[in-house]
Amino acid sequence: MLRLGGKQMCRQGAWVLPRVSCLPCSRNILQTATRKMTQQRSPVDFTTSIRKDPKEKDKITALGWFLLLIPATTFGLGCWQVKRKIWKEQLIKDLHEQLNVKPVDLPENLNDLSHMEYRLVNVRGRFLHDKEMRMGPRSLIRPDGGETQGGLFSQRDAGNGYLIVTPFQLSDRDDIVLINRGWVSRKHVDPESRTLAQDQSEVELTAVVRQGESRPQFTPDHKGVNMYLYRDLPRMCAATGAAPVFLDAIYDPQGIRNGPIGGQTRITLRNDHMSYLVTWFSLSAATSFLWYRQIVKRLPF
Template sequence: MLEYRQNRLRMDPLNCNEVSPSGENVDSLEFCRVLCRGVFDEKKSIFIGPRSRSISGVTENGYYVITPLMPLANDPKSVQAPILVNRGWVPRNWRDKSLEMAAADEQPSSIAPPSQESGKSSWWMFSSKKNKVEEDQVPTVKPTEVIGVIRGSEKPSIFVPANDPNSFQWFYVDVSAIARACGLPENTLYIEAINDNVDPSNPYPIPKDTNTLVRSSVMPQDHLNYTFTWYSLSAAVTFMAYKRLQSKKTRR
């Protein structure tokens, strides 16, 4: 399994527009790298966690942020359909700020609509500024290029709580549910961004490194190590109990 994933990650990245979002195709392409180009819709970001991260020996809680990458008009290299991108780990305050912004957007505006009189008196102001507005250049959206790895939904253990989209609580990756929450089709492609060259001046989000990607939560070798450890402990406890009982018998 480990070698299979490593070989997949060594392959040249595919163009994400060549990948069909059908379930069978995605399963066969899992751990393949893809190159995607578009613009992130930050307002629809989903935060998965909390997930801990050890930094210089200090454990810090944070979240994985998943953001839709949207197509760019008049850009032939852009994605043709939205995809979900796990951009990496971010501190807890990223989620707090996102929730605050979402709550502020839901509040009704306190600005009263202009009256008819003010509209009549200000029409000339709009007319005088019209030429200036036309001269101003419309700001262009800078595209973002992402290299990521095709992944599927996580399989949570029995100890992981259920996701609650209504309260913005996401404890594990459920691709179809996250896509619905973002207003996207359930079969939306999901990738995890990878980047070994993190800019120290702008470190967040921190994408997963390749070593983390190739290792699942519990690899087969880990199962073997756990089994050996528990059997060793059981044997040691049994031997100590036997010696203690034997010493009591000799005293009698």
């Protein structure tokens, strides 16, 4: 019996070689085989698992059609502002034409004047000059419709002044109304500087019906008892005992020198529709371009 390495190597008459184990070599062979299998395996393309039709890719989604409402709505608002602009310009034209319509007599019921703004009416009575009020400062509206611009030293007295508002006692009734006699320069604001224009006799004149004004934004309070910044009818009537009626005297070419100059009626209607329609149409054009670029063409920025 032969012993190799302390172990019996012969079993039932046959020689058996010892089982030799080499762990490092086995590990290297396994890693090499795994590496080759990995290199031969092609990467999986997950994008090919769901195939898309090219037509579906270019199709506009429901969200895309919904976003089209933005340019469509702004375009509609622009068209609406065009109609508003035409309507407002026609209204201003009609109001200017009313200033040339034949005047009517003052109605018996003074409440009817609330629906007659910018209408011409005839009144007869006398001025109560001791209760005279001033409103302003204001620039002068010339008889041709132009308006002077005050502010320069050379034009201070010619372009900047006040409106003289005087209570008017009607001759055929006990009512008192307020009449804006017209514009005077700063140096003729005091009644003593225009004594010839302070007539106490009964007169007949034509005036334009006006309504009161709300306090404009950022406008301070009135400066004094007889000084007003806007047509504050409740306060003016409370101070003079007049009815809530305000009239603008028309221009009189035979007016007394240095006296109030009539014809100071302003058509105070805002007409900003041109800027509005430009804004809406611009927004419509910009959003339409963005919608076409992003939804139809799908171009990145």
